[in-house]
Amino acid sequence: MKTYSYPRSQEIFRRASKVIPSGIYGHLGPSQGCFIPVQAYPFFVERAKGAYFWDVDGNRFIDYMCAYGPNVLGYNDPDVDEAVSKQMAIGNCTTLPTTKMIELAELLVDTVTSADWAFFAKNGGDVTSFALMTARAATNRPKVILFHGGYHGVAPWAQKLGYPGITAADTENNIYVHWNNYAEIQAAVRDNPGQIACLMAPPYHHPIFEDNQLPAEGFWAKVRKLCTDNGIVLAIDDVRCGFRLDNRGSDYYYGFKADLICFCKALANGWNVSALCGTDSLKEAASAVMYTGSYWLSSAPFAAAIATVTKLRQIDGAKLMLAQGRKLTAGLREIGLVHGFDLRISGEPSMWFMRIANDDNMLLHQEWVAECVRRGAFFTNHHNLFINCALSDEDIKHTFAIAEDAFKTVKERHPEIF
Amino acid sequence: MAEEKVKACINLHAVLRNLEDLCELDPMSRKIIQGKNVALKFSVVGISKSVITFTEGKCTAVKGDGPCSINLYFSSPRNFNLMIEGKKNPIPTKGFQHIGFLKNEFTKLADRLSYYLKPTAELLGDKEYARINTILTAYTAFFAIPEIANWDPLGQLNASRIADGAINVEVIDGPAISITAKGGRLETSKGKTANARAFMVFDSIDTASGILNGTLDSYSCIGEGRLSISGFVPMIDNLNKILAQVPGYLM
Numbered sequence: 256m257k258t259y260s261y262p263r264s265q266e267i268f269r270r271a272s273k274v275i276p277s278g279i280y281g282h283l284g285p286s287q288g289c290f291i292p293v294q295a296y297p298f299f300v301e302r303a304k305g306a307y308f309w310d311v312d313g314n315r316f317i318d319y320m321c322a323y324g325p326n327v328l329g330y331n332d333p334d335v336d337e338a339v340s341k342q343m344a345i346g347n348c349t350t351l352p353t354t355k356m357i358e359l360a361e362l363l364v365d366t367v368t369s370a371d372w373a374f375f376a377k378n379g380g381d382v383t384s385f386a387l388m389t390a391r392a393a394t395n396r397p398k399v400i401l402f403h404g405g406y407h408g409v410a411p412w413a414q415k416l417g418y419p420g421i422t423a424a425d426t427e428n429n430i431y432v433h434w435n436n437y438a439e440i441q442a443a444v445r446d447n448p449g450q451i452a453c454l455m456a457p458p459y460h461h462p463i464f465e466d467n468q469l470p471a472e473g474f475w476a477k478v479r480k481l482c483t484d485n486g487i488v489l490a491i492d493d494v495r496c497g498f499r500l501d502n503r504g505s506d507y508y509y510g511f512k513a514d515l516i517c518f519c520k521a522l523a524n525g526w527n528v529s530a531l532c533g534t535d536s537l538k539e540a541a542s543a544v545m546y547t548g549s550y551w552l553s554s555a556p557f558a559a560a561i562a563t564v565t566k567l568r569q570i571d572g573a574k575l576m577l578a579q580g581r582k583l584t585a586g587l588r589e590i591g592l593v594h595g596f597d598l599r600i601s602g603e604p605s606m607w608f609m610r611i612a613n614d615d616n617m618l619l620h621q622e623w624v625a626e627c628v629r630r631g632a633f634f635t636n637h638h639n640l641f642i643n644c645a646l647s648d649e650d651i652k653h654t655f656a657i658a659e660d661a662f663k664t665v666k667e668r669h670p671e672i673f
Numbered sequence: 674m675a676e677e678k679v680k681a682c683i684n685l686h687a688v689l690r691n692l693e694d695l696c697e698l699d700p701m702s703r704k705i706i707q708g709k710n711v712a713l714k715f716s717v718v719g720i721s722k723s724v725i726t727f728t729e730g731k732c733t734a735v736k737g738d739g740p741c742s743i744n745l746y747f748s749s750p751r752n753f754n755l756m757i758e759g760k761k762n763p764i765p766t767k768g769f770q771h772i773g774f775l776k777n778e779f780t781k782l783a784d785r786l787s788y789y790l791k792p793t794a795e796l797l798g799d800k801e802y803a804r805i806n807t808i809l810t811a812y813t814a815f816f817a818i819p820e821i822a823n824w825d826p827l828g829q830l831n832a833s834r835i836a837d838g839a840i841n842v843e844v845i846d847g848p849a850i851s852i853t854a855k856g857g858r859l860e861t862s863k864g865k866t867a868n869a870r871a872f873m874v875f876d877s878i879d880t881a882s883g884i885l886n887g888t889l890d891s892y893s894c895i896g897e898g899r900l901s902i903s904g905f906v907p908m909i910d911n912l913n914k915i916l917a918q919v920p921g922y923l924m
């Protein structure tokens with residue numbers, strides 16, 4: 256199978272490094288994106304369509320990162336883009352909001368089971384921070400229970416003491432517990448009477464570099480009751496999972512009801528809008544918090560979100576992505592086993608995590624992922640992957656061929672193991 | 674006070690430890706210790722001892738107690754740090770007959786060490802100087818890591834986030850170091866370890882020199898493939914946060 260090279264990407268990266276910190280900073284960059292080895296990865300995209308992107312060297316990739324989640328219907332979805340074009344012709348960033356904002360709020364209230372209202376911002380981190388502030392405003396309490404390995408954005412409170420730029424004051428109200436450990440949560444509540452404003456969690460545990468964990472049987476029911484009994488706001492960070500498990504919200508998918516639920520990534524198929532939805536009891540607190548931004552009420556992203564959510568409902572996007580994810584992950588595991596690789600799959604199939612477990616240092620996994628990327632299946636080795644609705648059975652079949660060739664290559668390279 | 678302790682640990686177990694490598698790498702230093710047979714013990718109240726032995730033209734630095742011919746006692750980490758800064762003289766409690774070594778050879782070695790650890794742009798233009806500077810700077814930084822990890826409050830936090838196992842750090846055609854984490858405590862040793870869980874490789878002495886001396890951006894070097902990381906990367910991520918604290922203690 257032909258493998259890719261990236262001379263133009265590397266040339267452009269050198270240009271970027273001169274004027275941009277890290278060249279490409281954050282999770283899309285080679286450092287935080289864990290491009291291992293960097294020579295196996297493209298750095299810059301030229302264009303994208305459906306389930307694919309083409310890099311600046313002209314290589315086509317089946318994209319299993321989906322821009323880390325936002326690509327849910329397929330890049331440049333015609334319905335979403337048409338809605339955006341129409342809105343752009345009328346107006347976008349204006350002195351007063353357009354009624355698109357209300358239309359989107361009404362659609363979310365109608366779609367998301369736990370939502371009585373919706374508040375809009377731009378990034379996932381905007382709304383997780385707002386959820387915490389709303390919980391504090393409602394309870395007049397300072398503390399928040401979080402899970403080890405959880406990710407809620409890059410605001411100082413969401414980072415860890417010891418990280419660059421973070422002070423003790425930023426994180427002093429955080430209490431960390433382990434996923435699925437109800438006894439630890441109970442103890443935290445008992446030890447901090449009248450102090451805990453909020454428990455914030457993803458619907459299931461999807462850390463990086465580790466097998467993902469679904470909620471244990473009865474976990475959410477017990478946590479829900481504990482929060483209710485103790486006046487603690489239960490906030491679900493559905494930024495990553497939202498609309499990939501169930502259009503009605505991931506709390507609905509797991510059989511409980513959140514007080515607050517945060518959406519972003521899949522909400523508008525790549526257009527920049529995030530939302531915090533909540534129950535009526537927290538609406539006044541949400542109103543009371545001073546929270547706004549220059550572009551938060553722009554109408555074009557609202558139009559994109561309306562088109563995206565409407566289409567996801569029409570095609571039952573979450574069900575479709577879960578089914579494609581099941582097909583893909585079962586096949587990858589099977590092909591791995593044939594060649595002696597223990598490819599472990601965890602998390603939900605529409606945004607699964609995978610890891611070759613033959614070694615304990617991920618070197619084999621990193622090699623295999625790099626070989627897949629070189630052949631046109633864009634995976635990362637550290638993060639959960641994503642399915643989008645445009646992924647076809649033909650794409651999955653082609654991914655299997657890539658995976659098989661990559662497994663063979665890695666196996667041949669390691670006669671000491673296989 | 675805690676800061677003085679960490680600084681003293683670094684000065685003793687990371688900076689002075691370099692005498693071992695200095696005497697191997699620098700011909701002038703090797704000449705200074707030729708024919709000397711002295712074991713220098715640094716006893717600083719509150720931190721681990723160190724014995725630096727000069728024998729048959731070689732120097733070895735060993736962390737911990739041991740036999741010595743001169744014992745230098747410091748009643749506090751601060752007093753030891755003042756000695757390192759040249760603001761206080763060491764007081765031997767044993768081995769007064771070797772005081773001449775302290776005043777002459779040891780002082781000259783300290784000056785050579787300082788010469789290599791305080792580079793100028795002009796000095797770095799000399800390839801051999803840059804090579805020795807890089808090796809000594811790398812050893813200083815990576816041997817300082819456990820001291821920060823084990824005694825600095827933020828260092829302890831980041832160390833507690835490092836999974837058990839070894840991290841190999843290697844400079845192609847240069848030194849290799851292994852850092853082992855166990856239960857949130859770290860230990861550095863020279864050379865690579867088999868079965869490491871994470872790997873950091875500088876592609877050349879030049880890259881290592883640029884990154885350690887602050888003239889190259891490590892993140893751009895990752896993108897350009899000059900610095901590669903692999904394996905269980907969260908170990909390196911947390912290690913780098915400790916590494917970033919090193920300059921603050923060496924200022």
